[in-house]
Amino acid sequence: MAAAPISAATTSAVLITASEPEPRSFGKQVVIGGLLDHLCARLGPDRVDVVLIGRTGVDRPSTPYRLHVVPKPGSVDQAAALLRRVVLAPRSSLQEAALWSPRVLAGIRALLDRLQPDLEIWDTMRTGQYARELPRRKRVLYADDLFSRRYASMLERMRLDPSRMGNPLGEFGKMLPGPAARIAARPAVYGPLLRFEQRRTARAELAAPRDFDATLLVNAEEAADLARRADSDSIRTVLPILREPAAGERRFDGTPQFIFLGSLDFPPNRDGLAWFLQHCRGPVMAAIPDFRLLVVGRGSAEQLPEARPWGDHVRVAGWVDDLDEVMLEAAALISPLRLGSGTKIKVLEALARGLPVVATPYGVLGLNVGRADGCLIAESPEQLAAALAETLDQATNRELADAAKASWRARFAPAVAAAAYDDALGLVPRSARRAAG
Numbered sequence: 001m002a003a004a005p006i007s008a009a010t011t012s013a014v015l016i017t018a019s020e021p022e023p024r025s026f027g028k029q030v031v032i033g034g035l036l037d038h039l040c041a042r043l044g045p046d047r048v049d050v051v052l053i054g055r056t057g058v059d060r061p062s063t064p065y066r067l068h069v070v071p072k073p074g075s076v077d078q079a080a081a082l083l084r085r086v087v088l089a090p091r092s093s094l095q096e097a098a099l100w101s102p103r104v105l106a107g108i109r110a111l112l113d114r115l116q117p118d119l120e121i122w123d124t125m126r127t128g129q130y131a132r133e134l135p136r137r138k139r140v141l142y143a144d145d146l147f148s149r150r151y152a153s154m155l156e157r158m159r160l161d162p163s164r165m166g167n168p169l170g171e172f173g174k175m176l177p178g179p180a181a182r183i184a185a186r187p188a189v190y191g192p193l194l195r196f197e198q199r200r201t202a203r204a205e206l207a208a209p210r211d212f213d214a215t216l217l218v219n220a221e222e223a224a225d226l227a228r229r230a231d232s233d234s235i236r237t238v239l240p241i242l243r244e245p246a247a248g249e250r251r252f253d254g255t256p257q258f259i260f261l262g263s264l265d266f267p268p269n270r271d272g273l274a275w276f277l278q279h280c281r282g283p284v285m286a287a288i289p290d291f292r293l294l295v296v297g298r299g300s301a302e303q304l305p306e307a308r309p310w311g312d313h314v315r316v317a318g319w320v321d322d323l324d325e326v327m328l329e330a331a332a333l334i335s336p337l338r339l340g341s342g343t344k345i346k347v348l349e350a351l352a353r354g355l356p357v358v359a360t361p362y363g364v365l366g367l368n369v370g371r372a373d374g375c376l377i378a379e380s381p382e383q384l385a386a387a388l389a390e391t392l393d394q395a396t397n398r399e400l401a402d403a404a405k406a407s408w409r410a411r412f413a414p415a416v417a418a419a420a421y422d423d424a425l426g427l428v429p430r431s432a433r434r435a436a437g
Contacts, residue, residue, distance in 0.1 A: 008118075008138070008426055009426050009427075009428050010043070010118045010119045010138075010425055010426040010427055010428075011043065011047060011118050012043060012047040012048070012049075012115075012116075012117045012118045012119070013039050013043060013047070013048055013049075013117055013118065013119040013120075013121060013425070014048075014049040014050070014051060014111075014112065014115055014117040014119070014120055014121070015032070015035070015036065015039075015048075015049070015050045015051070015121045015123060015142075016050075016051045016053075016108060016120065016121070016122050016123060016127045016130070016131075017032060017050065017051070017052060017053070017123035017127060018052070018053040018054065018072070018099055018123070018124075018126055018127055019032060019123065020052065020054060020060075021033060021036060021050060021052070021063070021067075022060060022061045022063060023061060025298055025319055026263045026265075026266075026297070026298045027262075027263065027266075027345040027346075028144075030240065030242065030345055031144070031218075031240045031345065032123065034240055034241030034242055034243070034414075034417075035121070035142070035241065035421070036048065036050065036063075036065055037241065037243070038241050038414075038418055038421055038427075039065070039425075039427070040064050040065055042422070042427040042428065042429060043427070045064035045065050045066075046066075048064075048065040048066070049065060049066045049067075049068060049111075049115055049117065050063075050065055050066070050067050050068065051068050051070060051108060051111050051112075052067060052068065052069050052070070053070050053071075053072050053099065053104055053108075053127065054069055054070075054071075054072055055069075055071075055072060056069055056071050068111050070104055070107035070108055070111070071103070071104070071107070072099070072101075072104070073098075073099060073100065073101035073103070073104060074101075077100075077101040077103065078097075078098050078101075081097040081098065081100040081101065082094065082097045082098065084097075085097040085100055090129075091200070092129065092200065092204070093125075093197050093200035093201045093204060094193070094196070094197055094200070095126055095147075095197065095201070096125060096126055096129045096200075096204070099126045099127070099129075100129065104130070105130055105133055105134075108130055108134070109133075109134055112134065112137075117137070118138060118426075119137075119138050119139065119140065119425060119426065120137055120138070120139035120140070121139070121140050121142055121425070122139060122140070122141050122142065122212070123142050123144075124141075124142065124143060124144055124147075125141070125143065125147075125201070125204045125205070125208065128141045128143075128208065128211070128212070129204075131211060131212070132211055138213055138426075139212050139213060140212055140213060140214045140215070140216060140424065140425060141208050141211070141212040141214070141215045141216065142216050143205070143208065143215050143216060143217050144217070144218060144342060145217060145218055145219055145222060145341040145342025145343070145366075146201075146202075146205055146217065146219075146222045146225075146226065146341055146342075147197075147201045147205070147341070148198050148199075148201040148202035148205055149222060149341040150268075150339075150340055150341035150342070151194050151195075151197050151198035151201065152198055153268075153339035153340060153341065153362075154194055154267065154268075154339055155191070155194055155195060155198065156339070157271065157338055157339045158191060158194075205226060206226070206229060206230050208230075209226075209230045209232035209234050209235065212234070213234060214234045214235075214236055214424050214425075215232075215234060215235050215236070216236050216237075216238045216424055217235065217236070217237055217238075217342075218237070218238065218239060218240060218342050218343045218366060219237070219341065219342050219343050219365070219366035220237045220366070220368075221366070222341065222342070222366070223235045223236065223237040236420065236423075236424045237420065238417070238420045238421055238424055239343065239348075239412060239416075239417045239420065240343070240345060240348065240417065241414050241417045241418060241421065242345070242348055242349065242352060242412075242414065242417075243414070244352065244413065244414060245323070245324055245349075245352050245353050246324065248324075248328065249328075250328050250329075250353075250354055250355070250401055251328050251329045252328075252329060252330065252331060252394070252397055252401075253329075253394075254331075254392060254394055255292075255329070255331070256288050256290055256291050256292055256331055256388075256392055257292045257294065257329060257330050257331060258291070258292065258293050258294070258330060258331055258332055258333070258334050258358075258388065259293075259294050259296060259326060259327060259330045259332075259333050259334065259350075259355075260273055260276075260293060260294070260295045260296065260297075260333075260334050260335075260336075261296050261297055261323070261333060261346040261349065261350075262297045262335075262346050263297045263298040263299050264295075264297060264298070264299035264304075265298060265299040267339075268337050268338070268339050268340035268362070269297070269337070270299075270304075271337075271338060271339060272335070272336045272337035272338055272339075272360070272362070272363065273295065273304065273306075273336065274304060274306045275336060275338055276334065276336040276384070277304060277306035277307050277309075277310065277314065278306045279381050280336075280381040280384055280385060281309060281310060282381070283381045283382045283384070283385035284381070284384070284385045284388060285313070286385070287385040287386065287388065287389040288385070288388060288389055288392065291313055291388070292313055292314075292315070293310075293313065293314045293315070293334065294315050294316075294317055294326060294330070295307075295314065295315065295316045295317065296317045296318075296319075296320050296323075296326055297318075297319065298318075298319050302316065303316050323349060323353070324353065327349075327350065327353045327355050328353065328355075330355060331356070331388075331391045331392055331397060332350075332355065332356040332357060332358050332376075332388065332391040332397075332400075333346065333347070333349075333350040333355050333356070333357045333358070333359075334358050334359070334384075334388070335347055335357060335358070335359035335360070335363030335364065336359065336360050336363055336384065337359070337360055337362040337363040337365070338360060338362055339362060340362055340365055341365070342365070342366055343365060343366030343367055344363065344364060344365055344366065344367065347359065347363070347364050347367055347369070347375070348367075348408075348412055350404065351369075351373065351374060351375075351404045351405070351407055351408040351412060352408045352412070352413075353404075353405075354374070354401040354402070354404050354405035354408075355374075355401065355404060356374050356375070356376070356391050356397060356400035356401055356404055357369075357374060357375040357376070357404070358375075358376045358378065358384060358387045358388050358391065359375060359376070359377055359378075360377070360378065360379055360384070361377060361379065364377065367412075369407065371400075371403070372403055372407070373403055373404060373407035373411075374400045374401060374402075374403040374404025374405070374407060375400075375404070376390065376391070376400070
């Protein structure tokens with residue numbers, strides 16, 4: 001049985017991550033940014049540090065917290081780690097081995113010895129593997145979601161429809177050295193590779209509660225599953241802390257303009273949008289002849305091949321700095337995902353702005369939402385087309401928009417999500433500390 005979750009009050013914290021925390025241009029950065037905002041609000045920016053395993057010599061935005069960069073492993077380090085740590089003990093996953101380097105370990109050790117934080121927060125098992133090699137301090141694994149579940153859903157999707165999956169490695173493939181990434185992108189390779197990763201990451205996830213005082217997941221079902229399998233009471237569910245949007249009133253006027261939001265570098269997003277474009281054109285155009293879809297997100301600057309038959313009915317916007325601008329006038333967000341794990345930031349972004357959502361079950365994964373939350377859930381192309389058409393009735397759209405905003409305020413707003421972080425990380429609001437003092 002793992003140690004009980006943190007109870008002593010935290011006064012300083014360090015986040016160790018391999019993901020650039022700024023600018024917040026995609027889901028992972030939004031999640032990390034929300035955590036850092038909350039730590040700064042509770043502890044003060046001068047008591048929050050970030051150790052980033054990343055590139056050196058790069059101009060980065062200024063931050064209220066203190067940022068320290070440890071040079072990420074080079075290709076030689078990666079190749080050596082892939083050979084040694086995957087085949088030999090500790091028999092790690094490929095994504096862990098690709099981030100491993102004795103030089104990185106030494107750099108993290110030196111920084112933690114100097115900073116002496118009350119609390120270490122390790123961002124996913126990729127960085128968490130280093131914690132096992134360091135003196136035991138109060139530490140938490142921000143696991144995000146169960147990668148083994150994500151890989152399992154990809155494998156199942158490939159089994160059901162191998163012709164449509166494309167290269168499912170996405171960001172994982174980018175972590176591999178160049179030659180290995182090119183080999184891994186071949187269909188004959190990435191299937192066995194995903195099966196291998198699924199087994200290795202499942203084993204690492206199961207071991208995590210022994211190495212950390214708490215393990216944090218964004219999906220309650222995944223948290224319950226891991227707690228049961230690991231026989232641990234230190235698994236917690238924490239939803240992402242998103243900033244309150246500066247949105248004004250919605251300006252929907254009945255125009256059939258819909259939004260797809262998400263990085264197309266992320267395989268579940270790419271697969272879901274491709275499936276929608278490939279299979280839903282007939283039913284959607286029959287129900288909504290003047291249908292329009294705007295594709296927003298990193299990696300979406302170029303049109304997908306599956307969008308060509310739609311002509312001008314599908315447009316790409318790439319990354320958009322101001323989501324309010326595109327969301328306030330839209331009829332609904334479309335989230336047609338068919339695989340994945342964790343929870344869906346895009347849906348939270350929509351609910352925060354009172355934007356109705358039309359989604360597949362995977363498209364709202366981890367949120368337990370439905371019509372009462374402004375979300376219409378459908379599975380088949382015909383059901384999705386009918387749900388999209390339903391949102392064009394202005395009275396219905398207002399009803400769904402009001403439900404979305406109410407659900408955000410009651411279940412997902414920063415003040416609601418923050419309470420779980422305070423409990424899991426031993427954080428105390430500064431106003432409470434002043435009153436106690």
